[in-house]
Amino acid sequence: xxxxxxxxxxxxxxxxxxxxxxxxxxxxxxxxxxxxxxxxxxxxxxxxxxxxxxxxxxxxxxxxxxxxxxxxxxxxxxxxxxxxxxxxxxxxxxxxxxxxxxxxxxxxxxxxxxxxxxxxxxxxxxxxxxxxxxxxxxxxxxxxxxxxxxxxxxxxxxxxxxxxxxxxxxxx
Ligand code: S3P
Numbered sequence: 463x464x465x466x467x468x469x470x471x472x473x474x475x476x477x478x479x480x481x482x483x484x485x486x487x488x489x490x491x492x493x494x495x496x497x498x499x500x501x502x503x504x505x506x507x508x509x510x511x512x513x514x515x516x517x518x519x520x521x522x523x524x525x526x527x528x529x530x531x532x533x534x535x536x537x538x539x540x541x542x543x544x545x546x547x548x549x550x551x552x553x554x555x556x557x558x559x560x561x562x563x564x565x566x567x568x569x570x571x572x573x574x575x576x577x578x579x580x581x582x583x584x585x586x587x588x589x590x591x592x593x594x595x596x597x598x599x600x601x602x603x604x605x606x607x608x609x610x611x612x613x614x615x616x617x618x619x620x621x622x623x624x625x626x627x628x629x630x631x632x633x634x
Contacts, residue, residue, distance in 0.1 A: 464528075464535050465633070466553055468609060469564035470602055471541040471582060472574035474618045474625065478564060479538035481626045488534045493543060496524055505540075509583035518546045525549065529556065542584070545608040554611060562629055563612035567619050571598050 465482065467475040476492050483490030494505055497520065501508055508517050521543055528537055529552075544550040544561075553559050566574075572595040579585050579594065584601075588594045609615075614632045618625040 463558050463560060464537060464556075465560045465562060465629075467536065467538045467562050467564055468544045468612060469541065469618070470566065470571055470598070470605065470609075471584070472571045472578075473541075473564040473566040474622060475538035475541075475564055477622045478618060478625050478629070479536045481622055482629055483536035485626060485630065486534075486536070488536050490536050490538075491528055492538045493521060493525060493528075494538075494540050496528075497521060500524065504581070506581055506583050506586070514583075518542070522547060522549055526552075529553075529559070542605075544611075545605050550608050550611055554613075560614070560633065561612040562632075563609045563615045564618040564625070565609075565615050566617070568595065568599055568602070570619055571602075 465488070467479050469475055479492065480490050497508070498504055501520075503511065505517075521540060525537070525539070525543065528535070544553065553561050572591060575582065575585060575598070576591050576594055579588060585594060585597060588597055614629070616625060616628045616632070
């Protein structure tokens with residue numbers, strides 16, 4: 463079984479994924495970190511040097527390779543991964559893939575992302591916290607049709623451990 467976590471930047475995919483994998487004794491792969499290791503560049507550098515289209519094609523290629531592995535794992539996607547091309551469709555096709563949307567409130571996303579904007583190319587151009595909040599609100603609206611197709615939606619507004627418990631209770 464592969465548990466695939468999706469959701470907006472700052473929704474906690476990596477921290478929830480790590481703890482969930484640890485609890486289930488599955489391997490854990492963070493797609494962004496995997497890409498950074500492969501290319502030996504940060505995500506911000508990849509966007510700058512190679513561009514977003516290159517990144518979107520490459521993230522799909524890395525994800526496809528992971529999905530082909532015959533191994534139980536928890537995979538944390540990038541915030542945009544399921545929203546491009548046929549990724550979401552393909553994720554839903556395989557019965558062994560359990561997709562989980564981590565849903566986080568707008569105010570919490572804004573507070574978490576505000577200090578990290580410089581390292582996140584999608585939001586690094588924004589100037590004010592209010593501007594960031596407006597951007598996230600619109601962007602979430604555009605991405606919701608993809609995120610909402612996940613098999614389970616679990617709120618991640620409080621602590622990571624309770625989110626992991628909620629996911630486990632839905633799985634088994
Ligand atoms: C992106 C989210 C990032 C990373 C890239 C693009 C997005 O991942 O893949 O900066 O389009 O939402 P995280 O959600 O892990 O920060």
